[in-house]
Amino acid sequence: MTGQAPSLVFRFTDTEVAKMEEVLRDLNAMPKHPVIQGLTDDFNASQDRSGDGKVLVQYNQVRNWFQNRRSVQSRKMMVPPVAEEHHPVAGSYSGNSSSDGGHVQFEAKSARNGAWYNVAAFMSHRFIETRDPEVLVRFTWLGPEEDEWVDVCKCVRVRSLQCVAVLPGDIIMCFKEGKEQARYFDAHVLQVQRRRHDVRGCRCRFLVCYDHDHSEEFVPLNKVCRRSVHQKAQKPHEMMDVNTDKVTGGGVPIPPDQGGPSDKPVAPLLDSPTSTGSNSVADVEAGGTEATRNGEGADEAHGDKIDVGA
DNA sequence: CTCGGTTGGATTATAGGCGT
DNA sequence: ACGCCTATAATCCAACCGAG
Numbered sequence: 422m423t424g425q426a427p428s429l430v431f432r433f434t435d436t437e438v439a440k441m442e443e444v445l446r447d448l449n450a451m452p453k454h455p456v457i458q459g460l461t462d463d464f465n466a467s468q469d470r471s472g473d474g475k476v477l478v479q480y481n482q483v484r485n486w487f488q489n490r491r492s493v494q495s496r497k498m499m500v501p502p503v504a505e506e507h508h509p510v511a512g513s514y515s516g517n518s519s520s521d522g523g524h525v526q527f528e529a530k531s532a533r534n535g536a537w538y539n540v541a542a543f544m545s546h547r548f549i550e551t552r553d554p555e556v557l558v559r560f561t562w563l564g565p566e567e568d569e570w571v572d573v574c575k576c577v578r579v580r581s582l583q584c585v586a587v588l589p590g591d592i593i594m595c596f597k598e599g600k601e602q603a604r605y606f607d608a609h610v611l612q613v614q615r616r617r618h619d620v621r622g623c624r625c626r627f628l629v630c631y632d633h634d635h636s637e638e639f640v641p642l643n644k645v646c647r648r649s650v651h652q653k654a655q656k657p658h659e660m661m662d663v664n665t666d667k668v669t670g671g672g673v674p675i676p677p678d679q680g681g682p683s684d685k686p687v688a689p690l691l692d693s694p695t696s697t698g699s700n701s702v703a704d705v706e707a708g709g710t711e712a713t714r715n716g717e718g719a720d721e722a723h724g725d726k727i728d729v730g731a
Numbered sequence: 732c733t734c735g736g737t738t739g740g741a742t743t744a745t746a747g748g749c750g751t
Numbered sequence: 752a753c754g755c756c757t758a759t760a761a762t763c764c765a766a767c768c769g770a771g
Binding site: 433481486488 | 765
Binding site for chain 2: 451
């Protein structure tokens with residue numbers, strides 16, 4: 422913690438970082454060979470690097486730095502823009518420190534095609550006497566023109582899981598991307614590789630076995646969906662209270678029956694790994710998801726191709 | 732060659748136990 | 752109650768890899 426010995430890992434000095442940032446700002450693109458080489462030589466010629474026992478900067482290191490920095494920058498730009506005016510609530514919200522990085526994500530069912538899409542933000546809400554409350558949803562990757570009013574109770578649900586709730590033997594739905602299509606399949610968890618979380622969230626990996634073809638694959642948490650076996654099992658938890666706090670700030674109601682497992686470890690992700698008869702893709706499409714609660718066949722849509730920006 | 736994503740090591744922050 | 756120490760979690764950063 423204190424009085425650290427000379428670091429064994431390579432680190433750019435503040436001066437070097439500042440210089441590279443300047444170059445990046447000017448170019449706003451990946452620098453060409455000569456530029457990177459020039460910077461490398463520059464750094465190595467400086468006092469910080471030229472003394473005895475000082476570590477020289479390699480060309481690759483400078484190049485890597487630009488690659489990483491540009492990657493970080495583009496990721497930041499990807500954060501879905503939300504219109505502050507309407508007190509929107511981010512579809513991915515940071516609650517208290519949950520083990521999946523604190524992000525509770527929602528997905529909503531589009532009335533256009535009945536498919537479930539990730540929610541970027543809740544833009545507004547309204548109450549209709551004879552019906553359930555509705556929220557105006559901004560879908561991820563779609564613009565304002567695609568916003569939709571959806572029924573909070575029937576067409577919005579929590580998407581995220583806590584990694585701690587995923588255990589070997591659990592039956593889940595897993596997002597599988599193929600060349601032609603990307604869809605959710607029934608699968609079960611064979612193995613869990615716990616990893617430390619960081620700013621990017623959960624880094625745990627799950628070895629899953631797809632029920633329909635028995636293929637196995639390591640997947641990250643964000644490709645895993647809980648598969649509700651008994652519809653009623655889920656009830657609002659602390660998470661939803663937290664959501665309410667956050668959400669009511671923007672005045673958006675919370676789906677009353679979308680309680681996720683985020684309160685404490687091993688919340689009921691599933692009733693029981695063996696309690697389902699759903700072992701095929703068809704089953705997923707016909708009843709494997711929570712959506713079936715509403716008995717309106719939304720699940721087919723869910724099971725159907727989900728556009729993933731392709 | 733670039734981009735997006737992943738990995739692993741290092742550093743920093745925090746919580747908890749223990750002795751005084 | 753306080754300070755010290757240790758373990759763990761959280762975060763940062765460089766390196767690497769595969770796809771296109």
